[in-house]
Amino acid sequence: MKTKFDSYCLNGIAEGCKYCVRGEKLVLFVTGVCKRNCWYCSLSNKRKNKDLIFANERECKNVKDIIQEVKDSRATSAGITGGDPLIAFDRTIKFASKLKKKFGKNFHIHIYLPTKFITAEKLKKLSKYVDEVRFHPAFLIDENSVDKDIEKIRFAGLFWNKPNIGIELPLIPNKKRDVLNFILKIKDYVGFVNLNEFELSETNFDIVTKNYKLNEGGYVVKGSAEAGKWILEQLKKEKVKLNIHLCTAELKNLHQFKNRLARHKIFPYGKRTEDGNVIYLVTDGxxxxxxxxxxxxxxxxxxxxxxxxxxxxxxxxMRVEEFPTRDRIEIESEEI
Ligand code: SF4
Structure with missing residues (x-):
């Protein structure tokens, strides 16, 4: 079923995705370090394997910076990601607990977790502050990891209700059968699956451009969305009850990002555009x-x-059009 935000779903979408589509999720990147080295990784060179912290586009040194970004972006929720947040575990716990303390228990927090360093003990600690957990299994880079992945993901059932436990994977066209089989194996232990349309990144550029064709526009892998729709159809036939979401590049650009821009605070005398940008009339000094x-x-x-x-x-x-976000990238400027 096509959603009204240009993605596709079966049964419904995860709670965390609902906030994200509305542009209300702060993306809290707790570290770029990750020991997995997936060939398809979507991180940029600036972030991959660098121990840096970002809240949306804002590089942060401390909790204060993160809280400022929540306020400036008017976020109502956060998605913790990396890298591997378990490599910066103390930091992850600290940030999640401070966000809950500052913005209240309804400030929804989800977390993206590669399965490599998962233990029941760590999940237990996270479950005090994190509402929803999204596992990134390793079977796309190591086909022998399926049982180990499932064993670790099952721990989550001790600490979260099933609707708040899910898996998140990129939709690599020639891996669609492996993804489907994994979903069928894990379906009794999770409540949702989020499948991301596969996009080109700085760090996967060589391997992706060598092995895959790209859609018009040049950054989305051809056949990825089709692979996702095929998986949705198979799961429908199997009467699988999970919430399955095929999150498209269009959703991210036309809805999530645009909505996030539209919520972001702007300076006095700025005028918002339909795209969520802001226009200022400025003079130097x-x-x-x-x-x-x-x-x-x-x-x-x-x-x-x-x-x-x-x-x-x-x-x-000058009449300047720019993003209202922390980096305030200029899109256009002309003298009037
Ligand atoms: S687990 Fe995630 S962050 Fe780590 S290399 Fe793989 S895709 Fe990148």
Whole structure:
């Protein structure tokens, strides 16, 4: 079944995905370090195997920075990811507990966990603060890991209810049968499956461009969504009761990201565009006038329309369109 946010699902989608689609999830990247080295990994060179912390686009040094990003992005929830969050386990627990303490127990937290370092003890500690757990099994890189993966994922049933236990995998077209078989084997121990349309990344670029064709647009692997739809059909025939979601690149770009931008705080006198970007009228440096706002980081003054009109011809005034996010990447700028 096609969802209204351009993805496909059988039965329904996981709770964590609902927040994500609405753009309400903060992506909390607790470390880029991971001992798995999956050939299909989606991390960028800037993050892969680097012990860095990011909350959305904001590089963070401490909990204070993370809390600031929750406020600026108006997030109501967070998805903890990496790397392998279990490699930075103490940090993961600290961040999850602080987020719950600061924003309350309804601040939904899900976590992405490669199965490599899972123990029942670690899951028990996580379950105090984490509402939903998404395992990334290893069988796509090691076909002998299936039983070990299942054994570890089963521990989660001791600490979470089934609807809050799931698996998350990329949809590699020629691996669709392996994915289907794994789902059929694990189905009694989890409540949902999230399958991501397979995308090109900096770190999988060589291997993907050598072995796969790409869709028009050049970053989504051809046949990936079709493989996902095939899996959904097979599971429907088998009358599998799990919530299965095929999360498409379109969902991420046209809905999740756009919605996240639209929620993000903007500076005074900014105007939001339909795409979720923001337009500012600015002039370099600091000017002291009513109805202006000094943007310290970019060393520019943001002007109201009236002030911009008054200053036309006296100062260089730019119309700048940019993302409202922490990196505030400029999309367009022109002198007016
Ligand atoms: S487990 Fe996840 S983060 Fe680690 S290498 Fe594999 S895809 Fe990348």
């Amino acid at each position: 600091k000017i002291k006038m009513k109805n202006t706002f000094y943007d310290k980081e970019k060393k520019r003054t943001i002007l109201s329309e009236e002030v911009a009109k008054k200053l036309l011809g006296k100062r260089k005034i």
